Amino acid sequence: MARTGAGIGVDGLVAFVLGLGANFWAVTGTGAAQEAGGQFRDCEVCPEMVVVRGGSFTMGSPSTEVGRYDDEEPRHRVTIDYEFAAGVYEITFDEWDACALMGGCRNHSPRDSGWGCGGCPVISVSWEDAQVYVEWLSRTTGEHYRLLTEAEWEYVARAGTQTAWYWGEAESGQCRYANAGDTSAPCSDGYQNTAPAGSFEPNAFGLYDVLGNVWEWTADCWNDSYSDAPNDGSERQTGNCSVRTARGGSWLTAPSTLRSAQRGRTHAGNRHTDLGFRVARTIN
Numbered sequence: 499m500a501r502t503g504a505g506i507g508v509d510g511l512v513a514f515v516l517g518l519g520a521n522f523w524a525v526t527g528t529g530a531a532q533e534a535g536g537q538f539r540d541c542e543v544c545p546e547m548v549v550v551r552g553g554s555f556t557m558g559s560p561s562t563e564v565g566r567y568d569d570e571e572p573r574h575r576v577t578i579d580y581e582f583a584a585g586v587y588e589i590t591f592d593e594w595d596a597c598a599l600m601g602g603c604r605n606h607s608p609r610d611s612g613w614g615c616g617g618c619p620v621i622s623v624s625w626e627d628a629q630v631y632v633e634w635l636s637r638t639t640g641e642h643y644r645l646l647t648e649a650e651w652e653y654v655a656r657a658g659t660q661t662a663w664y665w666g667e668a669e670s671g672q673c674r675y676a677n678a679g680d681t682s683a684p685c686s687d688g689y690q691n692t693a694p695a696g697s698f699e700p701n702a703f704g705l706y707d708v709l710g711n712v713w714e715w716t717a718d719c720w721n722d723s724y725s726d727a728p729n730d731g732s733e734r735q736t737g738n739c740s741v742r743t744a745r746g747g748s749w750l751t752a753p754s755t756l757r758s759a760q761r762g763r764t765h766a767g768n769r770h771t772d773l774g775f776r777v778a779r780t781i782n
């Protein structure tokens with residue numbers, strides 16, 4: 499199915515596969531050589547990445563936050579003492595298609611619900627599908643790509659804020675910063691389903707659509723509280739590992755469900771029309 503929208507497009511991908519893109523694997527930047535906030539791609543069809551400086555933040559929500567759930571506690575201090583790179587955007591259909599065309603994604607062609615938007619976030623991909631994608635990226639670039647840990651995800655979502663959303667405490671900021679479910683939103687954001695990546699304003703770390711558009715798989719096994727959660731940014735490898743944590747809310751959910759502390763979960767093999775992923779890359 500042809501898709502339109504921002505990005506290289508299916509025709510461009512085919513051209514690369516046919517050898518017309520001589521610099522397919524050309525490195526266009528290197529995370530290790532970049533300052534925090536610097537952006538790079540490891541190949542022409544690789545996702546745009548931004549270098550994130552480590553730091554400390556308080557994970558979870560206060561009991562006074564409207565709409566919060568008990569699984570967002572106990573609040574705890576997390577210190578990430580390393581740099582890493584995070585995807586500037588959610589992985590798009592075009593980026594998934596590059597992997598599939600190169601034989602790296604099990605020939606899985608996720609259904610796009612007929613929306614026909616290559617620059618929109620890929621949907622209908624399971625956690626296991628996301629693992630296959632990051633393994634392909636790692637194999638082909640020689641770098642370590644992976645999903646964000648849940649702690650890293652909240653760190654880059656908050657981008658230095660402690661408010662319910664990264665735009666502040668007012669739901670009304672949603673239409674500038676995020677694609678949410680229109681029926682319950684305080685405004686019309688212009689998108690009934692997924693929006694092309696980067697259609698809304700970024701947060702302070704330069705990341706787009708962290709809140710809203712699609713839920714994003716994280717690396718972590720599901721646990722229904724932060725009791726005994728790691729405090730160093732690492733992934734949680736204990737708990738219910740057949741269920742994985744997803745974050746950020748989506749085009750289907752109310753703005754209150756887009757909060758930075760909001761947590762979601764589903765079986766690792768499930769594919770949903772409002773669930774995709776964002777990648778991370780380790781910087782040594």
Ligand SMILES: [Ca+2]
Pocket residue numbers: 677678679680687688689690691749
């Ligand atoms: Ca919307």
Ligand SMILES: [Ca+2]
Pocket residue numbers: 588707708709710711712713714746747
């Ligand atoms: Ca998102």
